[in-house]
Amino acid sequence: MPPTIYPDIIRALPLFSGLHEQDKAALLTGGRICQCKRGQLLFHHGDPVTHFYIIISGTVQFFRENPDGHEKTIDVFKAGQTMCESEIMDACRHHRVNAIALDDVAVMEFPMAWLKDAAKKHTAFALNLLSSISHQAHLAEVEAEHQATMSATQLVACFMQRLCVLYDFEPAGFDLPYTKTLIASRLGMELETFSRTLAKLKEQGITVEGTHVMIHDLKHIEQYVCSLCSVSEDCPTHQAMARRIATAQHSTTQI
Numbered sequence: 001m002p003p004t005i006y007p008d009i010i011r012a013l014p015l016f017s018g019l020h021e022q023d024k025a026a027l028l029t030g031g032r033i034c035q036c037k038r039g040q041l042l043f044h045h046g047d048p049v050t051h052f053y054i055i056i057s058g059t060v061q062f063f064r065e066n067p068d069g070h071e072k073t074i075d076v077f078k079a080g081q082t083m084c085e086s087e088i089m090d091a092c093r094h095h096r097v098n099a100i101a102l103d104d105v106a107v108m109e110f111p112m113a114w115l116k117d118a119a120k121k122h123t124a125f126a127l128n129l130l131s132s133i134s135h136q137a138h139l140a141e142v143e144a145e146h147q148a149t150m151s152a153t154q155l156v157a158c159f160m161q162r163l164c165v166l167y168d169f170e171p172a173g174f175d176l177p178y179t180k181t182l183i184a185s186r187l188g189m190e191l192e193t194f195s196r197t198l199a200k201l202k203e204q205g206i207t208v209e210g211t212h213v214m215i216h217d218l219k220h221i222e223q224y225v226c227s228l229c230s231v232s233e234d235c236p237t238h239q240a241m242a243r244r245i246a247t248a249q250h251s252t253t254q255i
Contacts, residue, residue: 010054010108015082015132018124027118027125031110042099042107049095052115053083058105061182062097073185076102076178078166086133088112102178142231147188149228152197155187157204158225158237160213165240171215180211218245 010016011024019027033056036042042053045064055077062074062083074097077083087095119126146155164171176183184194198208204224205217215221222241226232 009056009080013054013080013082015054015125015128017128019122023122027114027122028108030114030118031108033106033108036101036105036107038101038103038105040101040105042101042105043095045095045098047095049084049087049092050112051109052085052088052112053110054108055079055081055083056106056108059102059177060105060107061100061102063100063185064097071185072188073182076182076186078177082132083107085115085129086136088115089129089133102182138231142229142235145230150225152187152189152193153200153204154225154228155189156194156197157201157206157221158229159183159187160201160206160215161221161225161241162237163213164215165237171218171241171244173212173214176211176213 010028011021016024016027031054036058042060057079059079060077060083062077063071064074065071083099084095086092115129119129146158150158161171163169163177164174167174167177178186180194180198181191184191187194189197201208205215205220207214207216218241222238222245226235226238229235229238232238
């Protein structure tokens, strides 16, 4: 992707929603584009927090290592998502996680002071930033609830729905964007547990063959997963999947 079109991609991000084009252009002069090769660390756990990042292309993994040296995936970020705003705004001086490029990654990085100054100067930017941080906190609360109340099979089924929405996959057939090892780590499971869970998903209408996933009955999965979630009505994934179900039912009725 030519570097000259990166600013256009960034201008379209929700973070800049409501800003005039000249304001966006002025803000973007404060950043620089960086290329990271697959396997390269963007920052280490314990490093000073110095920058805010927008992912332009590629995928970044946040992870920690436990005392035994086992890796735990905290989150995975894709193109169009931002990193480190929460750490900057809550005055965290050091990174709480490691960040590594899962493939070749392009990011636009901005000094920490840029984020704070932009929020002071532009009300729309500040509100967008607040919304982003609030959304991240909400997702963390939902995930904690899921870990406490759902079975392994329900957790994986929920994650498959999230992938469909995040990547705009067709539920009837898509390929996993991450390795099974990474997904297991992200869901807090051992790989063996994750593999056994994939086999059990077939009973609920999800078939996994290698890295290919097929969700055969969206309505059943919605009931199987979302009925146990106290925030399902406010969940973007649930809302998006409900719209897909409604669209599918409407198409069937028309036929």
